[in-house]
Amino acid sequence: MQIKFIPLALPLALTLACAAGARAQEVVKIGHVAATSGPSAHLGKEDELGAKMAVEDLNAQGFKINGKAVKFVLLPEDDAADPKQGAAAAQKLVDAKINGIIGHQNSGTTIPASKIYFDAGIPQISASATSPVYTRQGYNTAFRVVANDNKLGGTLGKYAVTKLGAKRIAVIDDRTAYGQGVASEFAKAAKGPGVSIVAKEFTTDKATDFNAILTKIKSKNPDLVFFGGMDGVGGPLLRQMKALGIKAKYMGGDGICSESLPKLAGGADESVTCAEAGGVTADKKKDLEDFAARFRKKYNMEVQIYAPYAYDAVMTMATAMANAKSADPAKYLPFLHKVQYQGVTGPISFDKYGDINNGALTLYTYKDNKRTVLEVVK
Missing domain, CATH: 3.40.50.2300 (Response regulator)
Structure with missing residues (x-):
């Protein structure tokens, strides 16, 4: 009679695998x-x-x-x-x-x-x-x-006119869905007696040289410039505004409203107002x-x-x-x-x-190159 030996390792391995699978x-x-x-x-x-x-x-x-x-x-x-x-x-x-x-x-x-x-x-x-x-x-x-941008841009547009007293406004966007959207909503809301959009310009989200559009904007003598885009472009844009002697206030949405803006712009102060899409009471x-x-x-x-x-x-x-x-x-x-x-x-x-x-919005400015809360709006 031939005796068959069944390896013990195989069923043991199967048992361990099943146990591990059960615990997976x-x-x-x-x-x-x-x-x-x-x-x-x-x-x-x-x-x-x-x-x-x-x-x-x-x-x-x-x-x-x-x-x-x-x-x-x-x-x-x-x-x-x-x-x-x-x-x-x-x-x-x-x-x-x-x-x-x-x-x-x-x-x-x-x-x-x-x-x-x-x-x-x-x-x-x-x-x-x-x-x-x-x-x-x-x-x-x-x-x-x-x-969303309806609230973000709309709130900033009203704030520019009613709180900052803007009358001559220039608008720049970076042609992205965000930049165009927030700039459009801002322009719709920036209305009031004597208020006018004196310039509408655009750049790209990869641009580094803004001299041409800023020279055109300077000739319009704006008292506020709104930028729709991110801080990687918005910071250098503000730096070049200052270099050209444009004294206007500067405003933007959450894309520019970062702790990095002062470094990117060569400084940021209370002439800058921005809003973050969010905020806490x-x-x-x-x-x-x-x-x-x-x-x-x-x-x-x-x-x-x-x-x-x-x-x-x-x-x-x-x-x-x-x-x-x-x-x-x-x-x-x-x-x-x-x-x-x-x-x-x-x-x-x-x-x-x-x-x-x-959804809340938080309005900010900058003091000593630090982002500072102005108010939370719901």
């Missing part, structure tokens, strides 16, 4: 896209680190979905503020089967990418894209945690200050604008997943539409378009 932790993949190269790289990296900090906090606290701890991972991509590169990044993340996307940073890349996420059924929360077009395309996957001020201190300690980097909003965007998405008891995009998307989350930037919930309810 679910991985939740969060995509993030921003301009981490190019003139806005400092803002894009800050945005990315805000999302990274949220992911690390979720993992540290053992965040659970349907009673089971999950592991969040961040998949960051750079779109260089270029729409084509943004679309490619979006498709790459869709192919990676992400559970959700935070971004994009710029409206010009967010808008074309939003169709790719919508077609794939993947929820998208932007922490910074302010163009109204983004949430008016009929895509139920599109959300944002900051006020007095009762939330300490939460935001604590976040900024923790961010500084963790990354050796100051909060510029977007980090706390990217952080809250991740946390809002995770809350919807917990409420749905699933990280499956199709299952938690309906819960995102009715989410209620108390973030470091304030309460977050969305209207029927995906815009934040009661």
